[in-house]
Amino acid sequence: MKPAKSVVEIWLWGGPSQLETFDPKPNASRDYNGGLKAIPTNVPGMEIHEWWPELAKCADLYSVIRTMTHKHFGHESAAYLMQTGRMPGGGEVCPAIGAVISQAKKSEYKGDLPPYVILTAAKGRFSEVGFLGADAAPLVTGGQPNSPRFVVDGIVAPAGISHAASNVRFDMLAELDAWRPKEGSANAARAKEFDVAGVEARRIAEGDAAKVFDLSQESEETRNRYGRTNVGQSLLAARRLVEYGVPYVTFNHGGWDSHKRHFETMKKRSAETDQAVAAFLKDLKERGLLDSTIVWMGGEFGRTPKVGWDPPWNGGRNHFASCFSMLVAGGGFKGGCVVGKSDETASKPVERPVSPQDFLCSIYELCGIDPDGPLKNNKGKKLTVLPPQSEAGRLKEIYA
């Protein structure tokens, strides 16, 4: 099988509840399920939570893992583990999966945009590139995809500077930027690095790359299908980035840390996310891109199965890493499958626990990257892509 070309990560920062996504427990008590239900999907026998009706209509396109498990209950440590496959500590901050895959696929990618694009804000709180440094850094778009003009700072020219005016500036710059060190000196090498970066930057700014972010090129019907929300339009931008060939796209989708008033938050978040993700998967499928694109969605952990009804929580769920869910689709993953089985309250895995390493390892493998191979870097570090792990955990049952 051909390795996947691109990966789209939909990162649900904060830790979405497993019970209100892909591991509903309609038969448990209200203290666990909040009195909410599961709904059937278009795949016989596969049920998901009632707040995801659009995804229920296309379950054949994705699979869910219900038994993700690890031991870190703090956001940063858990996110670090889910993103790098390593435990925090050891005097080293390792790159996240996005940085590793984009660096590995950089040479086969021909586009002008950086091979790693983040919509629209960085995760923050820990460095996604780790020790790889500035060269591996993602392009973080900023901006509002759902606004009339999605301004990607630096790539889309600021309002008020026409193309002609911009050319005049560059001509002036060529004359005025005249500090030119002696040929062959270390400074000349620095000056060259500056000039080469400038040529590349100008090509990005003036070429087709900037058009990728011009969502007005999509039909109204398509834009509405994804939902006229920043979530929907971010995923529409993600699809355009995949079409363009960007190897790794992350959409950082925050707001799932629902300690208090969990159900109100979750219902709103689920509705816009359900519409956007379902539209995204179907669109990829229709355009023939799903087979070459891995999509994965989830957060650093799940949430406590037992609801805290009393103040100050008022129906809240706290951090919970022992058992939580993930969605995977495309790029060599089969659709319509459920991996693992949790107990009657989604508190612990009963069958087939899946570690963060097992999970990441499978994505690497389907991307054609050997998880036991060297982690390419220019810092002289001798590390493997993932720490040694057993092959048994890989999600081979859902490899297509």
Place this chain on the structure above:
Amino acid sequence: METIATRRSFIGGATALAAWPGSALADKPAAKKPAAESTSKPAAKPESPFAAWETPDGMATDAVMARRLYLDLAGRIPTKEEAQEYVLGHKEGRRRALVERLLASDDFADYWAMRFCDILRVKSEFPINLWPNAVYVYHDRVRRFLKQNEPWDAFGRALLTSQGSDFRDAEVNFFRATDRRTPEGWAEATAQTFLGIPPADLDSATRERFARHFANVKVKTTREWKEEIVFVDGKDSRGELCDHLFGERRAEVADALVRRVRGWIFGLGRAKPPKAAGDPTLRVKDVIRRIVLSDEYARGSVKGGFPARRIDAEVLDDMFCTLSGAVRNYQSPAPEPFTFLPPKRKTVAIEDGSISNGFLTLFGRPARDTGLDNERGEDVTAKQRLYLFNSGKLNKQIASMILPGGKEIGGKLNPLISLKFPQRIEEFYWRILSRPPMQRELGVMLAEHKRRKGKTWDLYRDLIWCLVNSKEFLFRI
């Protein structure tokens, strides 16, 4: 339209040419008389294409020297007035005088505290987790060490033998500011901080030897939220470790300090190895003074071989904010309650490595995760240049640089308004590049002015855009 007469009087007058004859060497005794100083009538000679940066004998010009010293010692560019004072003022002994003034300034303490806090991993969040209260007291302690020019070994001893609360006894944070709070972790932190040996290169004998002295160090929590007490449970032999480190291995410690300071001044990985340290000093200001008063430091960067260094992310942010009058907006949503820094706080002076933004990350601000020197990025990337070319935020700042402070300042008309073309051009050069324009540069601007039929607003905007997109701006040359 400018007349020829105006142009001639401008070029001939004011400061445009007065600046170039002097060189950094002019400070030195007359023994080595620089060739440039004897040039009596510069206007008679064709201007060298490098006149702004280097004298014919390969030395830095006065303007370059002033900017260099402000950037290296104070982490900022000089104001127009400061630059002019150096370039046009009294020549005798001015380099030494400026060095002393800058070393005594608060800006020095802020900038060099940033450097030392990088290697000591001063940040409140993952993976170091010092917590904000501890960050502030620790940063303050590091800043005091620099401001007062405390010897590095005395400061080191204070850190390595500390006990007490992370909120009150700042030095104990040395033991907390590592993701491995074990005797081996502390041994590695000690070797990295004082001997400049990264954990990967540390020999096991040294690691074990150091770790033995930390065997009884313990950390416990208190009833105060996030307060921790570092204490010694049993015999405390950390003083003996200090005797070993700052006694027997004193030369190594001094060497590591000099190497580090040279790396910060000349550029990481680009500094030549230090000459044999004759008289090992363990005071940071003395190390810096020796470097910046050396002949090596006075060389030009065009042919003279003085290494250019990419401006630090924080310094660059401060440059944009100061030149444009823009306010900063640094805040941290974690931990609660949120932290909001005062808008006038310099970016260089931000205590906490966890408080950052996309700009700082883009330009290589270190995450302070490992404390290794190479965590700071000094590369120039396409993404950085995209920001400089096209960023909407920067373009707003550029527009503000045309008339910083607005049309009125304190109820009075901004004096810049009365400054017309081409004097205004000279003003921008002084403010942004700390020097007057060369004749050639003025020629480019006069031609542009004519081509644009005297419209100045766009011309000024485009000139400023060019200046902040030049190598001379992005590098300390």
